[in-house]
Amino acid sequence: MMTMRRTKTLIIMVLTSSFCLVILYSMLNLQVTHNRREVAEIPAVTTKNLVLATSTIGIKDNKSTEHPTESKSGPPSSTAAVQQVTVSESFIKDIPKSSAFWNRKMYSLFGQQPIPINLTGNELVNGSQCHPESIESLQMNIQDLRSYPELYQDFLQGMDCHSPQILIDQPNKCAPVGSKGQVFLLFAVKSTPRHFERRQVIRDTWGREGVYQGELIVRTVFLLGRTSVDDPNLDKLITFEAKEYGDLLVWDFQDSFYNLTLKEHVFFKWTLYQCPQVSFIFKGDDDVFANTPAILSHLQSLEPDRASKLYAGQIISDASPLRDIKSKYYVPQSFYEGPYPTYAAGGGFLFSGSLLKPLYIISHYIPFFPIDDVYTGMCFKALGISAEKHEGFQTFDIREQDRENACVHKHLLLVHQRNPRQSKRLWRNMHSPLLTC
Numbered sequence: 001m002m003t004m005r006r007t008k009t010l011i012i013m014v015l016t017s018s019f020c021l022v023i024l025y026s027m028l029n030l031q032v033t034h035n036r037r038e039v040a041e042i043p044a045v046t047t048k049n050l051v052l053a054t055s056t057i058g059i060k061d062n063k064s065t066e067h068p069t070e071s072k073s074g075p076p077s078s079t080a081a082v083q084q085v086t087v088s089e090s091f092i093k094d095i096p097k098s099s100a101f102w103n104r105k106m107y108s109l110f111g112q113q114p115i116p117i118n119l120t121g122n123e124l125v126n127g128s129q130c131h132p133e134s135i136e137s138l139q140m141n142i143q144d145l146r147s148y149p150e151l152y153q154d155f156l157q158g159m160d161c162h163s164p165q166i167l168i169d170q171p172n173k174c175a176p177v178g179s180k181g182q183v184f185l186l187f188a189v190k191s192t193p194r195h196f197e198r199r200q201v202i203r204d205t206w207g208r209e210g211v212y213q214g215e216l217i218v219r220t221v222f223l224l225g226r227t228s229v230d231d232p233n234l235d236k237l238i239t240f241e242a243k244e245y246g247d248l249l250v251w252d253f254q255d256s257f258y259n260l261t262l263k264e265h266v267f268f269k270w271t272l273y274q275c276p277q278v279s280f281i282f283k284g285d286d287d288v289f290a291n292t293p294a295i296l297s298h299l300q301s302l303e304p305d306r307a308s309k310l311y312a313g314q315i316i317s318d319a320s321p322l323r324d325i326k327s328k329y330y331v332p333q334s335f336y337e338g339p340y341p342t343y344a345a346g347g348g349f350l351f352s353g354s355l356l357k358p359l360y361i362i363s364h365y366i367p368f369f370p371i372d373d374v375y376t377g378m379c380f381k382a383l384g385i386s387a388e389k390h391e392g393f394q395t396f397d398i399r400e401q402d403r404e405n406a407c408v409h410k411h412l413l414l415v416h417q418r419n420p421r422q423s424k425r426l427w428r429n430m431h432s433p434l435l436t437c
Helices: 002-040 089-094 101-110 135-141 150-157 196-204 235-245 257-274 292-300 304-308 353-362 372-382 420-430
Strands: 085-087 117-119 166-168 185-190 210-212 216-226 248-254 280-285 288-290 311-316 343-352 414-416
Touching: 085 089, 085 353, 089 372, 135 150, 150 257, 166 235, 185 196, 185 257, 185 292, 196 216, 196 235, 196 420, 210 292, 216 257, 216 292, 235 248, 248 257, 257 280, 257 353, 257 372, 280 288, 280 353, 288 343, 288 420, 343 353, 343 372, 343 414, 353 372
Parallel strands: 185 216, 185 280, 216 248
Antiparallel strands: 085 117, 166 248, 210 216, 280 343, 288 414, 311 343
């Protein structure tokens, strides 16, 4: 009898212990699940709260057949490849630490981390609502703000607005042509809504799209913002032109001189989405004359290593800010201090398509500058890419007596400036079978 009682007691103890263990295990498992949910619910990090030494903005390899635009919900999936960018030490050293607004902003973005800084990422910064900087906030940081020109103040207010909506897109611009493969050269021409005549001459001459030399695909896009409030509304004409020619890209920002840097930035993003495999890009103004056959010949002559790091044009060295308020290129002392990098003049330059991803990444970390070609030079220098001088780029024009000489232009890649009539006549004469040089 005693043995049976002991057996029952032992069984009850075992069952009780087992029950307690089950309860304890369930509680632990529930806690782990809860913790995992908490981790999963942490919001994605954006550029507003990044610490740059470990910051992540990503560029996805866009190899799908769909082409998202900035107005859509988001970038390609996060499973795509990540690009890493190292910021060159010489770029940081050339920017003095000072009380100037731009300098302080740059060092705030990069932080005080050891150099070189590695920027990696797996989430593309998508188009979002922009909250312009208030005048009150700017006045706190720039004591003589009221002395700045009005357009300069407008630029400062929108300096952190990087993702305006695209209003007119060309998602099929870089679609492959049969068996010819990807686009070899993309002409990206800065224009404004009222410059239709300039665009039309470019379409008829050096910017004509097609397949050159039997295999080189050339495409052209014109980069525009919105019509200024002080100009006639040309929206209907622009819409018609875009449908007729399929080469206009229009974003929702005012097309002005100080917004050319923003135009550069959104073009980088557009090309990454819509033309990611392009070999080379020509970026220039709509009043230049380019020699397309000479450009193609030059690009084909490049060795692979040189081609992958190409940034070439007419090079400006040892430049510094102009402090004359009457100058178009005026830069206030309280805004920026220091020299300019060596850079290619903005009238027209060439660069490698393989540099698009790092350029786009770095342009989120270098504050916008009101002079676009200087800003572009900053981005290239930050990537450790040197500007390459090419004598064929004459952005400050050639001798006056040679400006109508078709033979002289045969050996040049670009001249600046030419009006539409001059460009049309020059192109016709250069390709005339009667020309003897």
